Amino acid sequence: xxxxxxxxxxxxxxxxxxxxxxxxxxxxxxxxxxxxxxxxxxxxxxxxxxxxxxxxxxxxxxxxxxxxxxxxxxxxxxxxxxxxxxxxxxxxxxxxxxxxxxxxxxxxxxxxxxxxxxxxxxxx
Numbered sequence: 001x002x003x004x005x006x007x008x009x010x011x012x013x014x015x016x017x018x019x020x021x022x023x024x025x026x027x028x029x030x031x032x033x034x035x036x037x038x039x040x041x042x043x044x045x046x047x048x049x050x051x052x053x054x055x056x057x058x059x060x061x062x063x064x065x066x067x068x069x070x071x072x073x074x075x076x077x078x079x080x081x082x083x084x085x086x087x088x089x090x091x092x093x094x095x096x097x098x099x100x101x102x103x104x105x106x107x108x109x110x111x112x113x114x115x116x117x118x119x120x121x122x123x124x
Contacts, residue, residue: 003099004122006059008052012116015044015051027051029074031086048116049109050075053085056120057105067094075107083109085120099124 018024019040024033024047032050034043054070072091075083085107087095095103099122106121 001124002121003103003124004060004062004120006056006061006120007117008055008059009115009117010048010052010055012041012044012048012111012114015047016040018047019043027054027070029071029086031076032074045111045116049111049118052116052118053083053107053109053120056107056118057085057087057091057122060120060122061091061094061098063094063098075109083107095122 028047028050032047034046051070053075054073055065057073058065068090072087072089074086076086078084085105087105102124104123106119106123108119110117
């Protein structure tokens with residue numbers, strides 16, 4: 001049963017300043033940090049999609065960003081490259097408190113030039 005749906009859209013260029021500051025470390029889990037020499041535009045798209053997923057999660061949860069850190073929610077890719085939403089620590093505790101244990105998270109990410117969008121579904 002679907003317990004929550006969230007969607008968020010962000011402007012990719014917003015992350016140009018984030019990449020050269022401490023904002024990435026502040027809002028992103030260490031498992032999300034880019035490694036290697038990706039060009040700045042690709043880095044902005046990468047982080048914009050993941051930030052949109054964090055915001056979409058908070059909307060699906062129905063609490064906004066209250067009671068957990070954005071670093072408690074992150075994207076990883078499974079063996080076939082599909083993005084997966086990982087929820088841990090205080091964010092997972094909030095999910096368990098609101099919807100009960102054993103929830104499944106679905107995420108879809110997309111970006112096109114200026115914008116990145118994410119959808120999150122919480123299912124019990």
